[in-house]
Amino acid sequence: MPLLSTLARLEAVRAGRAQPLTTVRHRHLSGQPLVFVPLTTAGEAGAPLGAMVGTDRDDPRILVIPQPRDRDLRWEFLAELATHVMPYLEGYADVVEPAERTETDPESGKRVKVETELCTDAPQLIVPSRAGIEYVRLLGRSMRFRRTAEQDPEAAYPVPSQVPLLGRWFTHLAERSRVPGSSMLLSATDLLTRHWATGQSSLEDQHLAALLAWIDPPAGRSGAEEALRAELARDASGQLLVPPAGPATDPAFDNRLLAPAMAKFDAARAERDLDRPRQAGHVAEAERAIRQLVAEQMSATWDAVWTAIDLLRTLPPGGRTEERWTRDRWSFTGHRDRVRAGEPPQPRRDDAVTAAQKLAARETEQARLDAQEALDDPLVMAGRRLAGEAFAGEVTEVVMAWTESKRPSPRPLVTVATEDRPQLPEGGGGKVYRSLDGRPQTAEFVRVEEGGLLVLRLLDKMGRGRDPEPGSVPEKGDRVCWTLFEHDARGGPKLPDPEHTPWTHGGPPGSATAPPLPDAVTDEDLL
Structure with missing residues (x-):
């Protein structure tokens, strides 16, 4: 919990x-x-x-x-x-x-x-x-x-x-x-x-x-x-x-009220089945009594x-x-x-591939749900911050920097002051994310400076030009929440088709590679 x-x-x-x-x-x-x-x-x-x-x-x-x-x-x-x-x-x-x-x-x-x-x-x-x-x-x-x-x-x-x-x-x-x-x-x-x-x-x-x-x-x-x-x-x-x-009922209700009412219903039906016309009304009366009990x-x-x-x-x-x-x-x-x-x-039971696909889909949806609930709700995000899975703080400094390539791309350094204690690697290199217009923007954790200031390097969502697009880089004084978890869940590897299921999981249905059925039980197998 x-x-x-x-x-x-x-x-x-x-x-x-x-x-x-x-x-x-x-x-x-x-x-x-x-x-x-x-x-x-x-x-x-x-x-x-x-x-x-x-x-x-x-x-x-x-x-x-x-x-x-x-x-x-x-x-x-x-x-x-x-x-x-x-x-x-x-x-x-x-x-x-x-x-x-x-x-x-x-x-x-x-x-x-x-x-x-x-x-x-x-x-x-x-x-x-x-x-x-x-x-x-x-x-x-x-x-x-x-x-x-x-x-x-x-x-x-x-x-x-x-x-x-x-x-x-x-x-x-x-x-x-x-x-x-x-x-x-x-x-x-x-x-x-x-x-x-x-x-x-x-x-x-x-x-x-x-x-x-x-x-x-x-x-x-x-x-x-x-x-x-x-x-x-x-x-x-x-x-x-x-x-x-x-859907279970209380035993006191079953024993003291329901069981006697059903007994009367069974007795009335038995009398009716013996061709006794007067008992037809008793069956309807007993049925109404049960209906009233259950409805209550x-x-x-x-x-x-x-x-x-x-x-x-x-x-x-x-x-x-x-x-x-x-x-x-x-x-x-x-x-x-x-x-x-x-x-x-x-089917009563899923085959190996279908079961694995369902399990992978549920794991993906669980990761997506956890991320979306935190992004939608500051109270849920507070729980993630308390667990060290996110942090919020004020931007104290922004220093522009670029990649060393033929077409330099912006890689600004953003310094954040926070009172949270995120579980970031000591030597740097971990990635963090923030929501930018509904899309996740990725940053790389660089180092910790004196006073507990965190230095981050923005990596994407700043446009294709040399200068970042307006609003894509936080400004000094902005309060931003960063997460250590990704905002979009990633799917797992593609699973084989049922006809290409490996023999370890039953093999293709009806194929020669499927494991043989066990021997039938004989009298000698029983003590």
């Missing part, structure tokens, strides 16, 4: 309320996000119990399964979920704008610009906590391989065509959420903890109600007191006053997510937030094209 974040947590404990970690919002917030509050059944992974979903705070769609262990009811629930989510996702697919994309020409191998189209906006799904993101991933994996009646008339438990399609989109959103800086699938707790520091642990911050209690406690009460109440307070019947943010568990979390969104909207967006959202739009457009082209769903 960065030192500045630790100090902010200590200050939150002293003040009794959360402290800001940023001055701007570092994630994109859609004008119409889709809030998704899921609940799952205890004892069976991936068995949904209910969900609240919608783009209107006052008009959520409430979906409940009266018996989650019934496979038919489960797929009916997912089909109904698809009818609410897919129109939202597809609503962004056909509104496009012309754009250019750089691709590799298969014949020449050169990078060329290709005219294409880009969706003007992309969907945004917001869940209560980080566990909700993992549950979206689990739902996507369980749905995207399901067979429909059109694909396989003899398939067991065929599903509507929207179900595997929603599974593919959920999988894409979950994969995109692993890319640092992406905003297509976000959790409310991660959004809040990026911008505020509380006086509790990171694990406790995943309780959305407790987190909100620290950020906006009632008058006269501390965040710690309200967070403790949100986590532990129960009514006379032993039920939590603030149910958890899901989700309603507090639904309101809490929208409260978190309102808090985040009070922060102005960072200058480079939309740049990262543009990359999300490219991702959405690319997946839309793959779906419309009839490509198969995402």
Whole structure:
């Protein structure tokens, strides 16, 4: 944890309320996000119990399964979920704008610009906590391989065509959420903890109600007191006053309320199946009781997510937030094209090259995100300065100098007085960077003079003439912030195509160089 974040947590404990970690919002917030509050059944992974979903705070769609262990009811629930989510996702697919994309020409191998189209906006799904993101991933994996009646008339438990399609989109959103800086699938707790520091642990911050209690406690009460109440307070019947943010439910709710209600539902269905007409009304009554119980568990979390969104909207967006959202739009457009082209769903496991490409892309995006957040936010930059990764100071002297070549280029020496302690090499030679009209200008660290003055030599962004362009060289008295990290992340080396994968990583699929399969297990292998 960065030192500045630790100090902010200590200050939150002293003040009794959360402290800001940023001055701007570092994630994109859609004008119409889709809030998704899921609940799952205890004892069976991936068995949904209910969900609240919608783009209107006052008009959520409430979906409940009266018996989650019934496979038919489960797929009916997912089909109904698809009818609410897919129109939202597809609503962004056909509104496009012309754009250019750089691709590799298969014949020449050169990078060329290709005219294409880009969706003007992309969907945004917001869940209560980080566990909700993992549950979206689990739902996507369980749905995207399901067979429909059109694909396989003899398939067991065929599903509507929207179900595997929603599974593919959920999988894409979950994969995109692993890319640092992406905003297509976000959790409310991660959004809040990026911008505020509380006086509790990171694990406790995943309780959305407790987190909100620290950020906006009632008058006269501390965040710690309200967070403790949100986590532990129960009514006379032993039920939590603030149910958890899901997808897991409280055991007291499961044992004392939900289990008896489901038992009544199962008994009523059994009586109905015995051709007893009077029991039909009992089934509907039992189903309504379960629906009311589950809806009450989700309603507090639904309101809490929208409260978190309102808090985040009070922060102005960072200058480079939309740049990262543009990359999300490219991702959405690319997946839309793959779906419309009839490509198969995402595989269960990535091949070696694809996995390495994803890992390299995430590392690059993480470096880019760290740099952009610091450049957009002086409070984040203060943390980098405290860590010795940047320094700010006043320019005390500028001495013009040029290279010794046929066409001399300007290499002015800039002296900076700073109280920061950057981790520069003692003998000089390290590079530092500053933002000049949105572009990084590079300077070389030359030496340290008496009084702790740092001497830098500017290397670029001064034009092609012998004299620097106006504004490209800082003047005496200017206060400039320099970073030891690059502003633009560099990509790694090009990876081989799947058909040229080395044998150490499985070899080309189906080739003779691939490692042989292990011998089959025989009776002699078992004791």
